Amino acid sequence: MTDVAHMKWWGWGVPDHAFTADDKPKLAPFIYEAIRVDITVPATPPPDFSSLTIPASRLPDGLQADLVSAVGSQNTTTDDLERVVHTYGKGVRDLVRIRGNVLPRVPDVVVYPGDEDDVVAIVRVAAEHGAVVIPFGGGSNIVGALEPLPEETRPVVSLDVGRLNRVLSIDAESGLATIQAGVLGPDMEEQLNAQGWTMGHFPDSFTHSTLGGWIATRSSGMQSDRYGDIADITRGLRMVLPDGDLVVLRPLPSTSSGPSVREMILGSEGRLGVITEATVDVHRLPEVREIQAYFFPSYAAGIEAMREISESDAAPTVTRVSDAYETAFSMATGKKSRGVSKWVTKGLTAYLKRTGWDLGQLCLSFIGYEGSPTHVRYEKALVGRIVKRHGGLGVGKGPGALYDQKKFDTPYIRDFLLDRGAMADVSETASPWSRMLEIHDTVVERFHATRRELGLPGYIMCHLSHSYHSGACQYFTFALTDSGPDALVHYDAVKARIQQTFIDLDATVSHHHGVGEEHSPWLEQDISTGGVRLQRALFAGIDPDQRANPGKIVHDGTPGVSTNSRPAQ
């Protein structure tokens, strides 16, 4: 069998790694206060794989034989664990459903192409047999973009691009690297770093997501302020259309060749075919890379400082401010302070109190800098003046370095909470600067109103990140304590309230997670019915039989067919 590694079937990440509260003395009281969960009592572990009811593969013999002759028997599998791993992404709905043994439709076969020709062969075979093809990268999707429609009667092929994992070439003069779409973040950066380069794209899912997945969902990384979103980074593309025809876009810095085909493939979430390769902007590893931490006296002050930075002469790599709720959570996950660091923390707290800060409003911010030592000094000075003008205070490199080390571990906490009867999830959006505070405050207020109506304990927190000239992303994380039979119905009500608030306040349904199944009910409100007509025209023209990841982004039937708890639009 192929040696493509996968995440845990029931949760995030690698098998031997989990979130722990053991080294975080302040966490237990914080979580109890926030969501009434006592993390000190024994938890309920996820179920055994053997307890799942897995529908048998409906793979027709002819299709199986043709797939095997296309890519070999070692790269074609109907193994139950493989099929289950390829059924869902890692959204909280996915985790709740799989823990709850909800598997209405599982892919009938998983295939692992070794090159683009294999992909062409697979989609041609699938087309001949009238099968559905769902491309699969790292499996980290959290908006329901990977699951087969439950009512799907045609054979379902999960096409896992995990073997397409090589950096093929680097054009050093142009700062361009040509890379296969199935490479995972760390594997890609390792290959680039070995030659002195970086792509500078570090989404939270980095360790378990692929280049092709980033492109298919319009991903954005923590250093997007400098390096751009994946849509900016991606210059050339190769995609296999549902009938096996190829789209080949050569790497160009810019072009005026009609409606952008590159920007049609970006965000296509498998509905136009399979992305096999991209040529992306890469950069020399910077001389200096620093993440400085700052405190702001309020979230409003933090937002305003980020806005001013975005219109200033400075161009930092990272701009991030947590609201007071997220700052409190960060403080609560701190490890036991010892020696000097304990003294610094105490000293700082005392200083803030003495100088009149309201510690309940305290907001932690990270700002990243890269370049020559002179350049980093110059930019820090520019930013420092803006921070000061908004009452902020620099607190050094320590917290930033820690954040930088631990930033990819956050998703593990969801499994920790699920083991303890609480669901944690995220909703993120982007908006113009002028609406940001209103969006924040309204989302927080409506979240609590909704969860109170449901009688559920819950917590919500947020950070601003990914600044642009005209606005930024706001990323909400929320938790609801509910392990009853209606947990997902309640989750959906809360999630829907948040998404609808984004739309009501002229923000977008998603800044960088994509649409999938989960966000599709809001798409017509986000980009207008006319806008959805353009997307539909594209999908219908390229995939008239709806065999390429059907039902995602825009639906041709009822939105939300894959769940029984979808909010009405």
Place this chain on the structure above:
Amino acid sequence: MTDVAHMKWWGWGVPDHAFTADDKPKLAPFIYEAIRVDITVPATPPPDFSSLTIPASRLPDGLQADLVSAVGSQNTTTDDLERVVHTYGKGVRDLVRIRGNVLPRVPDVVVYPGDEDDVVAIVRVAAEHGAVVIPFGGGSNIVGALEPLPEETRPVVSLDVGRLNRVLSIDAESGLATIQAGVLGPDMEEQLNAQGWTMGHFPDSFTHSTLGGWIATRSSGMQSDRYGDIADITRGLRMVLPDGDLVVLRPLPSTSSGPSVREMILGSEGRLGVITEATVDVHRLPEVREIQAYFFPSYAAGIEAMREISESDAAPTVTRVSDAYETAFSMATGKKSRGVSKWVTKGLTAYLKRTGWDLGQLCLSFIGYEGSPTHVRYEKALVGRIVKRHGGLGVGKGPGALYDQKKFDTPYIRDFLLDRGAMADVSETASPWSRMLEIHDTVVERFHATRRELGLPGYIMCHLSHSYHSGACQYFTFALTDSGPDALVHYDAVKARIQQTFIDLDATVSHHHGVGEEHSPWLEQDISTGGVRLQRALFAGIDPDQRANPGKIVHDGTPGVSTNSRPAQ
């Protein structure tokens, strides 16, 4: 009648303005040497309007009555001058054809909507009557995007957006302005400047092109290094589809809502409908704005310096290097030097000779800076070190200021040359840095080979502009001396050779002029047949009857149907 002003029907720009050689003593010998044209002998002026053979309007009475009731009789005209002005853009093929009385198909009616509701009414009326609608902005297009297909038997409506000319609102906090699509560059900047803002978008056509036209063709302005191409600047959009339905995209800094509808409308050249309004990034007028001039010892050195700047910590607003041929042309258009400036020029020439420069290889470069005085000093120092490393020499602000003042006057020279029996045109492209010099040298070589085969005198020159991380634009201007009956056939052969060279060397068919009719034969080679399938799917789905500017970008019949001299693909 409406008071929307138009360019000369036979040439570029406003009636009382023309290019003159009278104040440029070095020009006549330069032009004679370059293209064997003696500009000192009397020229042939363009023909009288009365000499044109203008096909009568075929507007059906019912359609006329419905258009009049939609927008009023004062905004509906079948006047011959109006119809001729709306027949072509301002490419050299357009100018040669109109001077040659080649008017196979002229719009049957020109309508001037006053708001978006008028546009909806017009396209609905056109749909009911089975008429074709061609949106028209400033009329500056040079790739044949505005002309009706010669074989078009349906009524042709030219929809002139010139009355949609207002800046509607500014969101000062977000740096966003909502602006009607028909506003001309200077009119728009005047309205923005009055409130302390600029859009920072200054294409060469600026004085005679519109916001909607920039969006429809994916325009790029001289300060794109800092402000971005129009595709980056445009955040929100409103478009009327061919059946009157609306696409409304709210202004967002970034979004992950499926294939980008914004990027489908950008570059759509009228094939998806009529752009009525956009919300764009605007910026506070900078404290300091400077364009510094530099000399490089060769074009190769200039390219390499621009490349290094693009990967450095500096971020100038303008990066531009002329090759030796364009530098020689610039020198030849200099006005009579007097006093100090004469001494400086002589002194500089003497200095360059003394220090071993090959004056025949001399390349003039402009680099622009904006920001606080400190920031401009900082960036100039960073750039200065790179320039020096490549043997370059700073020569102050004088030439840059002159260039800045005169940059929009260049197109007038085409009419001056046409009056004297020579055709001048441009071909521009973008490519990765690693291919730029090869593209430049090959284009120059093939241009001369082709024009020699045709037995024609000719000149070609080029500049690099619009730098990006991975590459830049190269903009070629060429002239051919030929006023015979086959002039356009010869022009097409030369133009085709240049465009094919771009494609052969992995550059794009156009960086910022669009596709129209003129570049469409190369589109499948540029974005692949698969890529064109995506565009066709979009056009066919949204405009199944092909009534929205048919035949542009991709053809459903034979490419180049509007000319008898289109090169075979």
